[in-house]
Amino acid sequence: MSDKLVNAIADMNEDEALALAKEMLDAGIAPVQILEDCRLAMEVVGKRFEQGRYFIPELILAGEMLKSISAEVKPRMQGSVDAKKGARVLVGTVKGDIHDIGKDIVLFMLDVNGFDVTDLGVDVPPEAFVETVKKLRPQVVALSGFLTLSYTSMKETVEALQAAGLHSGVKIMVGGGTVDEQVCTYSGADAFGSDAMAAVTLAKRSTAQPQVSGGVRSHGSLCRSRCGQESRAVVRRALAARHRSAAAQAARPYPHPIGDGLHAC
Numbered sequence: 170m171s172d173k174l175v176n177a178i179a180d181m182n183e184d185e186a187l188a189l190a191k192e193m194l195d196a197g198i199a200p201v202q203i204l205e206d207c208r209l210a211m212e213v214v215g216k217r218f219e220q221g222r223y224f225i226p227e228l229i230l231a232g233e234m235l236k237s238i239s240a241e242v243k244p245r246m247q248g249s250v251d252a253k254k255g256a257r258v259l260v261g262t263v264k265g266d267i268h269d270i271g272k273d274i275v276l277f278m279l280d281v282n283g284f285d286v287t288d289l290g291v292d293v294p295p296e297a298f299v300e301t302v303k304k305l306r307p308q309v310v311a312l313s314g315f316l317t318l319s320y321t322s323m324k325e326t327v328e329a330l331q332a333a334g335l336h337s338g339v340k341i342m343v344g345g346g347t348v349d350e351q352v353c354t355y356s357g358a359d360a361f362g363s364d365a366m367a368a369v370t371l372a373k374r375s376t377a378q379p380q381v382s383g384g385v386r387s388h389g390s391l392c393r394s395r396c397g398q399e400s401r402a403v404v405r406r407a408l409a410a411r412h413r414s415a416a417a418q419a420a421r422p423y424p425h426p427i428g429d430g431l432h433a434c
């Protein structure tokens with residue numbers, strides 16, 4: 170059934186995908202397993218986009234499918250932990266980036282794990298993070314981004330929080346797409362995570378929250394520890410492609426991987 174769901178999403182069969190997800194939930198399959206299938210399907214969609222087989226409409230439809238499935242999954246995860254709200258986490262997709270599927274999954278995994286989550290949405294400028302941190306005084310700020318461009322926005326956000334004297338009071342974690350240890354170091358954030366469970370684990374480190382776990386691949390770490398080969402390779406490919414373009418080099422907001430403050434893992 171798991172493969173079927175991955176294929177239904179990847180092949181753009183919206184009705185079938187939603188029906189399968191509901192069937193799986195009714196059959197008692199762990200909600201986090203369904204989210205993992207969604208992630209696998211998005212990898213296939215992303216590859217087809219890269220190969221020129223899919224275009225923006227397919228990406229939008231895939232995004233819609235994931236949102237519908239997430240809406241089915243979320244209520245099944247509620248109540249699995251103590252409903253009492255604990256530490257505050259501020260979440261947002263950084264300036265210039267409108268990808269929110271991964272951010273929303275992070276958001277609801279934090280939510281069902283008892284965190285008090287505030288979502289600033291997408292394309293969030295550094296000033297909005299600063300203002301909200303002043304107002305809400307969260308313990309954790311989670312920055313999400315899927316575009317290479319978002320690395321610079323993450324850095325600017327961390328710098329803005331620092332300049333406002335707010336960084337010492339909050340842990341800043343980054344994640345999304347190809348974000349890894351190098352991006353974490355580059356942005357000045359405290360930690361990075363490659364999936365929603367990692368976000369929960371990282372947020373939990375500064376609190377004493379209970380955690381709902383479910384066997385989903387989870388990889389998160391402080392910037393100093395090792396990062397995955399795969400995501401490093403993707404970042405390097407993205408950076409190499411950027412360097413091939415003279416125009417991009419001229420206006421390049423993200424520095425070369427060797428030097429400019431970035432360190433190999």
Ligand code: B12
Nearest residue numbers: 215232267268269270271313316317344345346362364365
């Ligand atoms: C769906 C999609 C879209 C949809 C987004 C819909 C939506 N509502 O989000 C739409 C169509 C809008 C879109 C637009 C664009 N996209 Co797009 N998109 C994708 C796609 C296919 C999937 C991304 C996704 O949602 N994955 C699903 C989630 C669940 O993935 P995930 O990474 O496993 O999520 C986990 C982690 O990231 C982590 N996480 C996320 N945030 C955080 C935060 C913290 C703190 C932590 C710890 C963890 C964490 O937890 C998540 C859940 O476990 C990717 C390709 C891909 N394979 O990734 C391209 C991709 C990201 N898009 C890309 C591009 C280029 C664009 C556009 C510029 C296209 C265009 N020419 O207009 C625009 C960008 C506009 C903008 N300003 O942002 C490129 C980015 C390339 C780059 N390196 O910059 C990609 C990689 C496609 C490609 N191969 O070229 N896109």
